[in-house]
Amino acid sequence: MDTFLLSKIEVGSHLYINFSESLHLHGETVIVSSLVVLVLSLFLVLGTRDLKKIPGTLQNFLEVVYELVKSIALTQMGPSYYSQFLPFVATIFLFVLGSNLSGALIPWKLIEIPSGELAAPTNDINTTACLAILTSIAYFSAGFKIKGIGYFARYIKPAPFFLPINIVEDFTKPLSLNFRLFGNVVADELTVTVICSLVPLIIPLPIMMLGLFASSLQALIFATLAAAYIGEVIE
Amino acid sequence: MVDSIVSAASVIAAAIAVGFAGLGPGIGQGNAAGQAVEGIARQPEAEGKIRGTLLLSLAFMESLTIYGLVVALSVLFANPFVG
Numbered sequence: 373m374d375t376f377l378l379s380k381i382e383v384g385s386h387l388y389i390n391f392s393e394s395l396h397l398h399g400e401t402v403i404v405s406s407l408v409v410l411v412l413s414l415f416l417v418l419g420t421r422d423l424k425k426i427p428g429t430l431q432n433f434l435e436v437v438y439e440l441v442k443s444i445a446l447t448q449m450g451p452s453y454y455s456q457f458l459p460f461v462a463t464i465f466l467f468v469l470g471s472n473l474s475g476a477l478i479p480w481k482l483i484e485i486p487s488g489e490l491a492a493p494t495n496d497i498n499t500t501a502c503l504a505i506l507t508s509i510a511y512f513s514a515g516f517k518i519k520g521i522g523y524f525a526r527y528i529k530p531a532p533f534f535l536p537i538n539i540v541e542d543f544t545k546p547l548s549l550n551f552r553l554f555g556n557v558v559a560d561e562l563t564v565t566v567i568c569s570l571v572p573l574i575i576p577l578p579i580m581m582l583g584l585f586a587s588s589l590q591a592l593i594f595a596t597l598a599a600a601y602i603g604e605v606i607e
Numbered sequence: 608m609v610d611s612i613v614s615a616a617s618v619i620a621a622a623i624a625v626g627f628a629g630l631g632p633g634i635g636q637g638n639a640a641g642q643a644v645e646g647i648a649r650q651p652e653a654e655g656k657i658r659g660t661l662l663l664s665l666a667f668m669e670s671l672t673i674y675g676l677v678v679a680l681s682v683l684f685a686n687p688f689v690g
Binding site: 548551552554555556558559562586589590592593596 | 662663666667669670673674676677680
């Protein structure tokens, strides 16, 4: 029956790349995420290398993607500021989408590595934490860039006694972004794995479809929230 | 002996965490979907917009359940109280 399983539950085992006693990388996450970045960049460069008035298939597809991320940024940040932060939102969206789909669409189990298992980079909490902290840095720097020192006035609005709540909010925003993405990806993989180990044929397919849908939706939500947080501080 | 009690308590805690985390968002999602259907019935031409908003807000509610799941998973697989 093991031959049927294209993935299995492995918790806490990673392919460690050690640099020193305390510094090590999770090899499988680094490998898959660099692969995702490589494929995405290749795709984007090939699609936009020679732009035509009448677009071909690839350029057409990329135009749809551009319209989507532009509409996310535009609705959250307004017409005067969105273009500055569009690259950030688009990068987050494409990377999360690529990572989530890579975990679901590529049968990583066929590739053997010494320990751990190749999977979606977003089911490692370090990746999602990194994305969430990047979002934090982005909205802090956006606030400073556009409002200057007046950015701190945000903390005592609408009244001075809201100060602790506003400070706590700065920590809960990245935390919730982090857990939302991580939990959704892990929950999806766990459900598929558990159902695969009960009934390996046909039955898991609808769950896998649901997982594909949910992971694309999570990419959309992560990008929307990042844009909304930036939009909130610069409005 | 202490470890086995902790493990048993962790399993029960995980079950309770997932169960109760599913309760509230379930009710909320039901409400939201019901209201959306009502809105579509009243104004069928706004269906696309309603569907988009509904999916986005459903995913937000879903994330509350996911928080419970993350707690359950960390209690089961990365328990800070064992060993």
